[in-house]
Amino acid sequence: MTTSLAQWLAAQNVAPELASVVASMAAASAEIAAVLRLAPIAGQTGLAGHTNVQGEAQKELDVVSNDIVLKHLSANANVSILVSEELDEAVHMENQGRYMVATDPLDGSSNLDVNVTVGTIFSVLGVDPTKPDLLQKGSAQLAAGYAAYGPATSLVLTFGTGTSVFTLDGSGQFVLTLDGVKVPVASGEYAINTARERFWDKPTQAYVTENVAGETGAAGKRYNMRWVGSMVADIHRILMRGGIFLYPLDSETVSKGGRLRLLYEANPMALLVEAAGGKSTTGHERILDVQPTGIHQRVPVILGSAEEVSRVEAFYAKA
Numbered sequence: 001m002t003t004s005l006a007q008w009l010a011a012q013n014v015a016p017e018l019a020s021v022v023a024s025m026a027a028a029s030a031e032i033a034a035v036l037r038l039a040p041i042a043g044q045t046g047l048a049g050h051t052n053v054q055g056e057a058q059k060e061l062d063v064v065s066n067d068i069v070l071k072h073l074s075a076n077a078n079v080s081i082l083v084s085e086e087l088d089e090a091v092h093m094e095n096q097g098r099y100m101v102a103t104d105p106l107d108g109s110s111n112l113d114v115n116v117t118v119g120t121i122f123s124v125l126g127v128d129p130t131k132p133d134l135l136q137k138g139s140a141q142l143a144a145g146y147a148a149y150g151p152a153t154s155l156v157l158t159f160g161t162g163t164s165v166f167t168l169d170g171s172g173q174f175v176l177t178l179d180g181v182k183v184p185v186a187s188g189e190y191a192i193n194t195a196r197e198r199f200w201d202k203p204t205q206a207y208v209t210e211n212v213a214g215e216t217g218a219a220g221k222r223y224n225m226r227w228v229g230s231m232v233a234d235i236h237r238i239l240m241r242g243g244i245f246l247y248p249l250d251s252e253t254v255s256k257g258g259r260l261r262l263l264y265e266a267n268p269m270a271l272l273v274e275a276a277g278g279k280s281t282t283g284h285e286r287i288l289d290v291q292p293t294g295i296h297q298r299v300p301v302i303l304g305s306a307e308e309v310s311r312v313e314a315f316y317a318k319a
């Protein structure tokens with residue numbers, strides 16, 4: 001017997017209004033999946049011709065995905081605020097909804113023209129619609145998730161305890177395929193853009209040097225490196241079979257605070273990984289404890305298998 005997302009949501013011990021926000025993001029993801037599947041035929045994988053607030057060239061599908069998310073959330077009276085990577089300012093909806101969504105509607109979009117997995121990442125927070133606090137710590141998240149548009153479309157969700165995986169079926173419905181995901185505590189795989197080695201901080205350089213030394217170094221075991229360059233794909237692999245993802249602070253991104261965004265990339269991924277028994281850190285503190293200072297704030301991101309994250313933390317503690 002299969003369990004649909006709707007059945008699973010109804011069985012969770014959460015407010016129906018909160019469940020409805022997650023259901024809206026699932027519906028948006030199913031619609032984005034359908035667009036992506038046919039995008040090369042529709043000639044939609046190229047640039048949109050403008051840049052977003054972060055100064056990055058927007059792809060046509062970044063804009064299309066953002067519009068799809070906005071459409072689904074505007075239709076849900078429980079959502080009063082939307083923060084999106086693709087929108088300079090937060091969108092204040094015309095209702096008294098008690099939830100806010102922060103999203104990267106299409107993460108990894110530089111991979112679109114080569115048909116590599118991309119995804120939609122989202123975070124759900126509670127707000128007072130009369131005076132919404134947009135800058136809450138990740139530990140305040142009520143739900144988080146991502147859709148990974150790979151060979152199958154996966155939807156990975158947490159309400160803070162336990163992480164579950166759903167798969168999109170042929171009729172556009174998500175079906176539960178894995179409950180209670182556990183990130184293996186130990187792993188021999190790490191994910192980092194090694195072309196940036198000369199920019200990395202000392203603790204990251206020392207950690208990766210030890211991994212490269214393998215069984216002949218202090219780590220005493222052999223490592224493999226994997227980097228898709230699409231956070232959703234890299235984190236999905238780590239959730240499924242362990243490993244560690246690093247986008248540390250480096251000398252090129254230090255002035256911006258890092259590469260990846262706190263509200264809609266680092267926080268939701270950290271909640272999903274921690275709810276599955278993994279760990280997350282900036283190197284200096286737990287990602288979920290970082291106090292945001294801006295909606296598009298960036299942070300260093302290190303997360304995954306608990307033992308590996310602890311090893312990296314030890315290098316930072318020594319530095």
Ligand code: AHM
Binds near residue numbers: 232
């Ligand atoms: P995006 O939100 O503009 O797609 O950028 C985020 C992406 C992540 O998916 C990925 O982990 C990282 O950027 C890749 O960075 P790099 O170009 O250094 O490989």
Ligand code: MG
Binds near residue numbers: 085104108
């Ligand atoms: Mg992104």
